[in-house]
Amino acid sequence: MVEIIERGVRNHGMECPLHPTQVLTYFILGFDILSYYFIDMVSLAHNIPLIIACGVVYFICCVATVYYGYYATRVNPTDPTISLEARCKKHVIVFDSSNYEYHCSICKSHVLSGSKHCGQCNRCTSGFDHHCQYLNNCIGDKNYDYFFKLIVWVFWMCLIHNVTNGFVIYDIYASSKELVQMHIKFYDTAYDFKNLFKITLIVMCVFNSCALLFLTKLIVFHIELKYKGLTTYEYLKL
Numbered sequence: 001m002v003e004i005i006e007r008g009v010r011n012h013g014m015e016c017p018l019h020p021t022q023v024l025t026y027f028i029l030g031f032d033i034l035s036y037y038f039i040d041m042v043s044l045a046h047n048i049p050l051i052i053a054c055g056v057v058y059f060i061c062c063v064a065t066v067y068y069g070y071y072a073t074r075v076n077p078t079d080p081t082i083s084l085e086a087r088c089k090k091h092v093i094v095f096d097s098s099n100y101e102y103h104c105s106i107c108k109s110h111v112l113s114g115s116k117h118c119g120q121c122n123r124c125t126s127g128f129d130h131h132c133q134y135l136n137n138c139i140g141d142k143n144y145d146y147f148f149k150l151i152v153w154v155f156w157m158c159l160i161h162n163v164t165n166g167f168v169i170y171d172i173y174a175s176s177k178e179l180v181q182m183h184i185k186f187y188d189t190a191y192d193f194k195n196l197f198k199i200t201l202i203v204m205c206v207f208n209s210c211a212l213l214f215l216t217k218l219i220v221f222h223i224e225l226k227y228k229g230l231t232t233y234e235y236l237k238l
């Protein structure tokens with residue numbers, strides 16, 4: 001393990017430095033959640049059953065997204081053979097390499113058959129699927145399930161956000177007096193929120209729609225891979 005640290009290995013996605021794409025993802029996720037509660041929920045506050053239903057379902061999606069996102073990022077997907085062989089060397093114990101067909105010259109260790117060396121993490125990942133920049137971690141057999149559940153929950157999160165945006169847009173075009181009253185009640189009326197509010201709403205609609213398209217494609221792709229029994233890496237190699 002001492003040797004691994006010396007080579008500058010990334011063990012998981014929470015290790016510093018964080019990737020700029022990862023930081024941007026956290027920022028967008030935070031903005032998406034805040035805009036939902038401070039724009040959509042405030043605008044629909046006159047309809048109590050609707051905001052309770054939407055607010056609770058969206059909250060569940062947020063919790064699941066953070067939970068699966070945390071574990072997909074925090075789990076160390078490194079091939080366990082590397083630390084096993086390193087421990088054997090350290091304690092001068094003979095390592096039985098007869099069961100291992102592959103050897104990584106960078107990790108200087110035998111590795112499992114589905115492992116691949118990731119240049120960005122600088123270590124072999126067991127059951128390598130791909131390196132995810134959004135999570136700043138490799139996706140392998142140890143965190144693939146977390147990753148897949150994460151993209152499914154983010155999909156639901158974006159879908160509920162867009163459906164709720166639809167209710168707000170309907171209220172705007174129906175010139176709902178309740179919506180105007182809620183804005184006067186919750187926002188500073190001295191400031192002209194009308195345009196800023198509409199721009200933010202449109203930006204969130206466009207962003208969530210793009211995210212939904214991307215996530216739909218990604219989920220379908222991974223279901224297809226599961227059906228074929230392939231990893232993303234194996235599929236790209238075909």
Ligand SMILES: [Zn+2]
Pocket residue numbers: 104105106107108116117118122123124
């Ligand atoms: Zn390696």
Ligand SMILES: [Zn+2]
Pocket residue numbers: 118119120121122130131132137138139
């Ligand atoms: Zn990686």
